[in-house]
Amino acid sequence: MRFNNLDLNLLVALDALLSERSISRAAERVHLSQPAMSNALSRLREYFNDELLVQVGRKMEPTPRAEGLADxxxxxxxxVEATISTQPIFLPRESSRVFRLLVSDYTLSTLMPYALALIYEEAPAVRIELRAHVAxxxxxxxRAxxxxxxxxxxxxxxEHPMEVVLEEEFCCVLWKDSPLARAPLTQETYLDAGHVVVLPGEGHPAMEDWFVPHLGVxxxxxxxxFSFATSAQLxxxxxxxxxxxxxxxxxVQEYAPIVIRDVPFPMPVMQQTLQWHAHRTxxxxxTWLRGLLKESVTRMDRQN
Incomplete structure (x- = not known):
């Protein structure tokens, strides 16, 4: 099929090339031979009148024109996938679909054990890929x-719809044999103590970015x-x-010698949300998975 003299099959090749930045890996991704992918790149270069990918050392780098085309x-x-590939109905017990979720290790440690158990009850053949957050x-x-x-x-x-799935308070964790654990936790003792702090990674602000501008401390x-899940044990x-x-x-308190105290400052709750692409509402x-994740929160809180 062509649009403005462009073979639309070449868009699939272009997407793979810009994602992989390698002719051989792009060919593997879309199940083409390497010569066929090289031919596709030549045709794309001719159509756009641009090199699109250029060799820099051992890597292929996109040109400015290619970077503008990628998104x-x-x-x-x-x-196209959301319009023609999505089945009109979803039957959990009969499905072997793969769902890919981006989650933090906080979610892995708290919500996901309940969610995976519930998914297995309703859709035992469904597969879940849990992927780490990105910047x-x-x-x-x-990018699907x-x-x-x-x-x-x-x-x-x-740009995309979202809904709140749970609200979460913050608290303080101390070693149960620490002198701090045997006395009230005041603002003064909190600020005098040393702290274990999570720095989630590039693009994700640390809690320190909240303390100074909001509390002046x-x-x-x-x-x-880097890990929320281990910070309480440290x-x-x-x-x-x-x-x-x-x-x-x-x-963590179920297996580690820690005590929990209220934060001696007013802190906002965290709103944990589900977000999906606008084209896939x-x-x-x-829709089934969103409902199940919300049900998992109810099950989690009922059992804890």
Whole structure:
């Protein structure tokens, strides 16, 4: 099929080339031979009158023209997939569909065990791929690298629909044998203590970015980690404090020698949301999964 003299099959090849930046890997991705993918690149270069990908050392790098095309091409392909590939009905017990979710290790440790059990009850052949958060999560939706994001509301894109699935308080975690654990936790003792702090990664603000502008205070950071799930355990054997999600702290308290205290400052709750691509709102499989994730929150809170 052609549009403005462009063979639309070449858009699939272009998307693979811009994603993989390698002729051989792009060919593998779309099940073409390497000569066929090289031929596709030649035809694309001729159509756009641009090299699109140029060799820089051992890598192929996109030209400015190619970078400008990348998101538009991916959006077209996502629209086509959402329109013609999505089945009109979703039968959980008969489905073997793969769902790809971007989640934090907080979600992995708290919600996902309940969600996976419920998914297995209703759709035992459905497969779940749990992927780590990335710096710009909405791009994972737009490039079809993820079907759904489970992220705090402040990370959501305004371009796509979302709904709040749970609200989460923060609390303080201390080693149960620490002198801090034997006395009330005041603002003064909180600020005097050393802290274990999570730095989630590029593109995700740390909690420190909230403390200074909102409260005018800073904490003495003695340990940093990339993991929410382990931060509550890293206070054991020390007089440090970790400020963590309450559901996570309660889970860790089941097996680690810690105590939980209220944060001696007013802190906003975290709103954990589900977000999906705007073109896939009518996808019956994602509608089923959203409902199931909300039911999983109810089950989680009822059992804890």
């Amino acid at each position: 538009a091409v991916r959006d077209v392909l996502v629209r 710009h999560p909405a791009r994972a939706l737009e 690298d993820a079907d759904m994001l489970i992220i705090p509301s402040e990370y959501c894109s305004s 800073s904490r003495r950071v003695e340990v940093t980690t 206070v054991v054997g020390t007089q440090r404090i970790a400020t963590v999600h309450r559901r996570l702290a309660k889970r 009518a996808d019956p499989g994602l």
